[in-house]
Amino acid sequence: MTDSQQPTDPALLLMISLAAGPKHGHAMLLDVERFAGVRLGPGTLYGALSRLEQGGQVEPLPNEGRRRPYRLTESGRLALEQRLGNLQRAVSTGIARVGA
């Protein structure tokens, strides 16, 4: 599968990663690479993470050395469920229309 065929919205990928539990930046990067096959750059990852934090969808936990773990907030979990539901509907419709 090429990069253009991967889900590449960094914010969505980070929320999916954090849905499994709190993680710091490097753990998120490895997790996203594992489940989505997408290698996020550090700048892209922190750009998305900062916007998610500003939007109240993730929140920081106390530092672990230089690393700071983040977790999904309740509103972040709801937003993720809604987005995944929308995606699922789109995917189901697409599959039905192509007759797969």
Next chain:
Amino acid sequence: MTPSPTMLLLRLYPRVWRERYGDELADLIDSTGLTPRVAFDVARAAANERASTARLALAGGGAMVIGPAYRHPNAWALAALAILAPTLAFVCLSILAYQLGATGLVPLMEPINAWLNSVRFADIVLVASPPLALLLAAAPLLKLDLRRGERSASAVIDLRLLALNVLVGLLAIVVSVVLVGHILAESVPQVGR
């Protein structure tokens, strides 16, 4: 202490963003390794953050100061001087050797001229360095302050004159003019031939 490449990259971000996420991002870059791809990704993300901050400032959400070179004017002037130095030395030696009759310098200039003729792009670098030096020397003299209050937006340009930067900038202009004049003087007879 010399700043690391990671620290230099982090300086591309707005100060407030850097203070909040800078240590964490630096740690992540240390973990992944600073490859050209990572450097490009971080620089692009920093540009996005700058753009977001500017949009926020203009939308009334705060203020933004654009003056990346404002805090270290001497370092920028010295960097400009270092870039200008080879061209400055070439121009001075050429004038002494060929215009002012210091014939003792001609044997020194001949291998330099031969090298310039043999190496591709060397002459372009020689001509491009004074304008680049001028930009570097002048950058710390300007700061743009964007604000938006409840009723009006403002953009204030802060211009200051610093002796070292102005001196290096003027030197770059003079070297550039002399060099261009020399090139034109050399090319006109060839066109007429």
